[in-house]
Amino acid sequence: MFDWKWDFAFEILPRLGWATLNTLMAAGGGYAIAIVLGLVLALAQRTPLRLLTFVVREFVEFIRSTPLVLQIFFVFYVAPQFGIRLSPWTSGMIAIGLHYAAYLSEVYRGGIESVPKGQWEACRSLSMSTRDTYVRVIIPQALPPALAGMGNYLVGIFKDTPMLSVIGVAELMHAANAIGSEHYRFLEPYTLVGLIFLAISLPSAALIRVFETWVRKKLGLS
Amino acid sequence: MSYWEFLAEHGGRFLDGTLITAGQFFLSAALAIAIALVAGLMKLSDNALIRTPAVVYIEIFRGTSLLVQLYWIFFVLPLFGITLEKFTAGFVAVGMNLGAYGAELVRGGIQSVPKGQWEAAYALSMSPARRMWRIILPQALVNMLPPWGNLLIELLKGTALVSLISVADLMFEAKQINGSTFLSAQAFGTALIIYYIFARLIVTPFMRWLETVMARKIGKA
Numbered sequence: 001m002f003d004w005k006w007d008f009a010f011e012i013l014p015r016l017g018w019a020t021l022n023t024l025m026a027a028g029g030g031y032a033i034a035i036v037l038g039l040v041l042a043l044a045q046r047t048p049l050r051l052l053t054f055v056v057r058e059f060v061e062f063i064r065s066t067p068l069v070l071q072i073f074f075v076f077y078v079a080p081q082f083g084i085r086l087s088p089w090t091s092g093m094i095a096i097g098l099h100y101a102a103y104l105s106e107v108y109r110g111g112i113e114s115v116p117k118g119q120w121e122a123c124r125s126l127s128m129s130t131r132d133t134y135v136r137v138i139i140p141q142a143l144p145p146a147l148a149g150m151g152n153y154l155v156g157i158f159k160d161t162p163m164l165s166v167i168g169v170a171e172l173m174h175a176a177n178a179i180g181s182e183h184y185r186f187l188e189p190y191t192l193v194g195l196i197f198l199a200i201s202l203p204s205a206a207l208i209r210v211f212e213t214w215v216r217k218k219l220g221l222s
Numbered sequence: 223m224s225y226w227e228f229l230a231e232h233g234g235r236f237l238d239g240t241l242i243t244a245g246q247f248f249l250s251a252a253l254a255i256a257i258a259l260v261a262g263l264m265k266l267s268d269n270a271l272i273r274t275p276a277v278v279y280i281e282i283f284r285g286t287s288l289l290v291q292l293y294w295i296f297f298v299l300p301l302f303g304i305t306l307e308k309f310t311a312g313f314v315a316v317g318m319n320l321g322a323y324g325a326e327l328v329r330g331g332i333q334s335v336p337k338g339q340w341e342a343a344y345a346l347s348m349s350p351a352r353r354m355w356r357i358i359l360p361q362a363l364v365n366m367l368p369p370w371g372n373l374l375i376e377l378l379k380g381t382a383l384v385s386l387i388s389v390a391d392l393m394f395e396a397k398q399i400n401g402s403t404f405l406s407a408q409a410f411g412t413a414l415i416i417y418y419i420f421a422r423l424i425v426t427p428f429m430r431w432l433e434t435v436m437a438r439k440i441g442k443a
Contacts, residue, residue, distance in 0.1 A: 065375050065421035066414045067382030077406035162289040186297040197286040
């Protein structure tokens with residue numbers, strides 16, 4: 001390829017490898033927050049409190065229709081204005097976790113709504129508690145249809161982690177930028193980052209599909 | 223300083239940024255739609271020579287990050303003799319990225335058209351091009367409009383990244399104002415609200431309107 005230096009590429013590969021670990025950690029951390037917080041946001045929209053439902057609904061829409069990179073800046077710069085000092089990692093995790101929580105809450109909502117009404121009524125007639133209704137009847141049935149969406153957003157969060165570089169989280173893109181400005185060579189670092197992303201996201205997308213069919217079979221659906 | 227004084231002082235810059243963001247949005251949307259149509263149709267081809275480039279394109283652009291693609295187009299392409307001005311590089315990257323996602327929507331939309339429609343067009347001995355243009359695509363369009371609404375919101379959000387190659391869009395202006403005033407909540411908060419208004423009061427209602435118009439046109443509503 002044009003002007004491609006293999007020895008330089010091999011020289012920077014270990015450094016990018018370490019940064020990949022940070023990227024995976026950021027994706028994993030953000031996703032863990034999103035999974036829990038997303039459930040909270042989804043369940044908050046199912047309470048009989050009209051006002052709470054409305055506020056949470058608008059909040060989710062707001063998060064979903066504004067850019068993640070702007071939200072990252074917002075969390076990072078606004079918290080100190082109120083006397084809270086957040087490290088780049090902390091603010092990055094909050095921003096990306098919140099962003100994907102909004103998306104996952106929609107996935108959960110779709111899953112819960114796909115459970116037939118009769119299941120709710122059956123729980124009521126057996127006088128099950130709300131908690132038991134969700135934990136033992138609704139969520140196990142809501143999960144399989146939600147799995148595809150959850151998997152897509154896991155890959156999505158991974159692909160959005162480069163945005164964390166803007167506040168100085170030392171993930172892949174940040175490392176590539178640093179290497180590029182140290183050596184005045186951008187071809188190898190940026191191309192390698194692209195290849196690393198492909199090498200992780202394509203197999204994980206395939207794996208998630210396998211996992212999804214496995215779960216469906218395990219639960220006796222299709 | 224009250225928020226109104228802040229707005230009075232910096233409102234002009236927010237407006238300039240919003241106009242650039244709008245420009246980025248419309249240009250990248252046009253590019254994404256064109257790419258989605260071509261790549262989506264190519265992916266449905268029976269000929270592997272036509273199908274493979276589309277599959278490779280879609281997998282590469284969906285498998286990596288928009289930010290990586292943007293930096294690659296802006297910083298690496300010049301090494302291959304293709305130098306794009308930053309404004310152009312911005313909407314080309316966003317358009318190419320979202321076009322790959324759109325291609326899957328086009329493919330899905332076309333495949334959702336009932337088989338009988340293809341057979342009927344065949345029975346009327348329409349040429350393949352005419353069949354696609356007059357019979358299949360209009361129905362596919364109605365099927366895929368709702369997901370396109372979501373995709374256009376993603377596209378709008380994607381345009382915020384062009385600020386990172388110094389295109390003076392809304393995000394960029396917000397960063398600049400933050401840098402000079404240190405009023406982060408006001409600067410970034412205002413930008414967030416403008417993006418929200420753009421998405422919820424312009425893009426989404428327009429797509430809803432388009433959905434009803436198109437559905438009526440092919441006699442579905």
